[in-house]
Amino acid sequence: xxxxxxxxxxxxxxxxxxxxxxxxxxxxxxxxxxxxxxxxxxxxxxxxxxxxxxxxxxxxxxxxxxxxxxxxxxxxxxxxxxxxxxxxxxxxxxxxxxxxxxxxxxxxxxxxxxxxxxxxxxxxxxxxxxxxxxxxxxxxxxxxxxxxxxxxxxxxxxxxxxxxxxxxxxxxxxxxxxxxxxxxxxxxxxxxxxxxxxxxxxxxxxxxxxxxxxxxxxxxxxxxxxxxxxxxxxxxxxxxxxxxxxxxxxxxxxxxxxxxxxxxxxxxxxxxxxxxxxxxxxxxxxxxxxxxxxxxxxxxxxxxxxxxxxxxxxxxxxxxxxxxxxxxxxxxxxxxxxxxxxxxxxxxxxxxxxxxxxxxxxxxxxxxxxxxxxxxxxxxxxxxxxxxxxxxxxxxxxxxxxxxxxxxxxxxxxxxxxxxxxxxxxxxxxx
Amino acid sequence: xxxxxxxxxxxxxxxxxxxxxxxxxxxxxxxxxxxxxxxxxxxxxxxxxxxxxxxxxxxxxxxxxxxxxxxxxxxxxxxxxxxxxxxxxxxxxxxxxxxxxxxxxxxxxxxxxxxxxxxxxxxxxxxxxxxxxxxxxxxxxxxxxxxxxxxxxxxxxxxxxxxxxxxxxxxxxxxxxxxxxxxxxxxxxxxxxxxxxxxxxxxxxxxxxxxxxx
Ligand SMILES: Nc1ncnc2c1ncn2[C@@H]1O[C@H](COP(=O)(O)OP(=O)(O)OP(=O)(O)O)[C@@H](O)[C@H]1O
Ligand SMILES: [Mg+2]
Numbered sequence: 001x002x003x004x005x006x007x008x009x010x011x012x013x014x015x016x017x018x019x020x021x022x023x024x025x026x027x028x029x030x031x032x033x034x035x036x037x038x039x040x041x042x043x044x045x046x047x048x049x050x051x052x053x054x055x056x057x058x059x060x061x062x063x064x065x066x067x068x069x070x071x072x073x074x075x076x077x078x079x080x081x082x083x084x085x086x087x088x089x090x091x092x093x094x095x096x097x098x099x100x101x102x103x104x105x106x107x108x109x110x111x112x113x114x115x116x117x118x119x120x121x122x123x124x125x126x127x128x129x130x131x132x133x134x135x136x137x138x139x140x141x142x143x144x145x146x147x148x149x150x151x152x153x154x155x156x157x158x159x160x161x162x163x164x165x166x167x168x169x170x171x172x173x174x175x176x177x178x179x180x181x182x183x184x185x186x187x188x189x190x191x192x193x194x195x196x197x198x199x200x201x202x203x204x205x206x207x208x209x210x211x212x213x214x215x216x217x218x219x220x221x222x223x224x225x226x227x228x229x230x231x232x233x234x235x236x237x238x239x240x241x242x243x244x245x246x247x248x249x250x251x252x253x254x255x256x257x258x259x260x261x262x263x264x265x266x267x268x269x270x271x272x273x274x275x276x277x278x279x280x281x282x283x284x285x286x287x288x289x290x291x292x293x294x295x296x297x298x299x300x301x302x303x304x305x306x307x308x309x310x311x312x313x314x315x316x317x318x319x320x321x322x323x324x325x326x327x328x329x330x331x332x333x334x335x336x337x338x339x340x341x342x343x344x345x346x347x348x349x350x351x352x353x354x355x356x357x358x359x360x361x362x363x364x365x366x367x368x369x370x371x372x373x374x375x376x377x378x379x380x381x382x383x384x385x386x387x388x389x390x391x392x393x394x395x396x397x398x399x400x401x402x403x404x405x406x407x408x409x410x411x412x413x414x415x416x417x418x419x420x421x422x423x424x425x426x427x428x429x430x431x
Numbered sequence: 432x433x434x435x436x437x438x439x440x441x442x443x444x445x446x447x448x449x450x451x452x453x454x455x456x457x458x459x460x461x462x463x464x465x466x467x468x469x470x471x472x473x474x475x476x477x478x479x480x481x482x483x484x485x486x487x488x489x490x491x492x493x494x495x496x497x498x499x500x501x502x503x504x505x506x507x508x509x510x511x512x513x514x515x516x517x518x519x520x521x522x523x524x525x526x527x528x529x530x531x532x533x534x535x536x537x538x539x540x541x542x543x544x545x546x547x548x549x550x551x552x553x554x555x556x557x558x559x560x561x562x563x564x565x566x567x568x569x570x571x572x573x574x575x576x577x578x579x580x581x582x583x584x585x586x587x588x589x590x591x592x593x594x595x596x597x598x599x600x601x602x603x604x605x606x607x608x609x610x611x612x613x614x615x616x617x618x619x620x621x622x623x624x625x626x627x628x629x630x631x632x633x634x635x636x637x638x639x640x641x642x643x644x645x
Contacts, residue, residue, distance in 0.1 A: 005541060335481075341505075
């Protein structure tokens, strides 16, 4: 006894799908095109999203948010510090200054500094500034300790790039840098903006510059005639430079959202109503708005894919009905020898599903290749975006699989039921 | 046993079969003759459950099959009948073996009696053709493959619609010999033919004319 199980029937049907190559490729193309479009777009979007913003999710979990002070002239920095206590990690003085300028025969570059105040929560593991957050580590020296805060030491923590520029391979720890302090001064009765004096700061630690800045810096150094590098200079919050006590704007990064309400209540008292003093950006909100943008883009691609699939469905229906008509003799024979309407219908549905699985696999492979190659070329052309990495999500694959197979299934129902309803004796005479 | 009572079949206004009553017993060898367009194919299509009568009763082994569901009728067709068609009606792009196994594939048991099939292939002299595509075969070979397909499920009844119509005498005699042997083994044979000489094997011969079976 030999048993002809389901596998035999599936193998039989599998051969059927290749019977008419042109038809097979037409149907395949109709399904591959939207599948490929959808997966490539999703893979690319996911990759960009996760390359850029996945870190943000981490900060969102840390409950971080930033406050941007628009104009703090009415409240001295000291006041804010008293008010906020330990609730912030860093704040940035808006005192961007020109730290140094380098000129060679064919290249010039300028280093600007951002003065960033830190409190005792600053460990160096995370660079938390107003507009970026990066994981980091102290690779030489140390961060600030309690006595640094108490004694208001003129200490500074710099990054590896600045250390490399200023000291090359020499050990920077213990060395002193002088930073120009900018401000307004009177000259012959006219207010002018410029360097007021130089503030010496002793280097106690070196922080790993983030990879992105490193790659960008090297790239600029190799390719650009003129460029600027922004470096962060970390000082203790207790170390006050009198000239920058009234910054134009300060960005605070907090690690505890609970205090924002208390702060705003105190902060707003005594200030004319209608004055917009600060702006709060929760990482929650930042992540949410980015996610929303990506979601909208994704929905757009789904819509395009669905429209393409609908067009394909219409053509699949007509192609398949044509196929059924062409195979009417075969259908008659199968029915005469015992294939019921249901079995006949299932046969055609299985054939349709096999074609769509083919289409799905082709779109999957092509999309993965396309995204990998695309990102490879992209990274090659933009070395500073070295961290752009392909991330492929299973949800996308499932979604595409369902869309392709469902539309193929729906499109095959009509021709399949047409095949099922074919009258045997008519079909037999057909040959 | 097949029993028809007052069976009528019409296509629109055209009444092809009128009020036919007939009983066919197990082991019968029946021939049906008639002019072209007399309704022979229509009649045997109905006998073989490929078509339903417009009115009348059809009892298969005592069971009314006219109002049975498609699933059940298909099963009966698969298990009780084997068909040999005038135009062979093989599936061209399949091999001989795949064609022969079609009834098994759509059957309930899906079991092939390998020994039986082997002896069948030897008897029909098509064993060497098993893996050939059927469109490469000669007419006689095709008809023998069609016969193998008709009997692979060991049906009680074989219905053949002018099976020898397009064969030469040697092939015709071979096919008739097979039917004779199958009939000896107890298989009911229902044969549609134009050839009066074929009626000599029959236990009963009918003629279809003006919609009546006489
Ligand atoms: N599905 C159908 N729709 C309409 N008329 C049909 C249909 N099937 C058969 N007929 C008609 O019924 C009549 C009988 O046809 P049938 O095929 O049974 O004849 P036949 O005796 O087998 O003829 P032949 O010897 O030529 O094969 C014919 O006039 C045919 O045109
Ligand atoms: Mg006929």
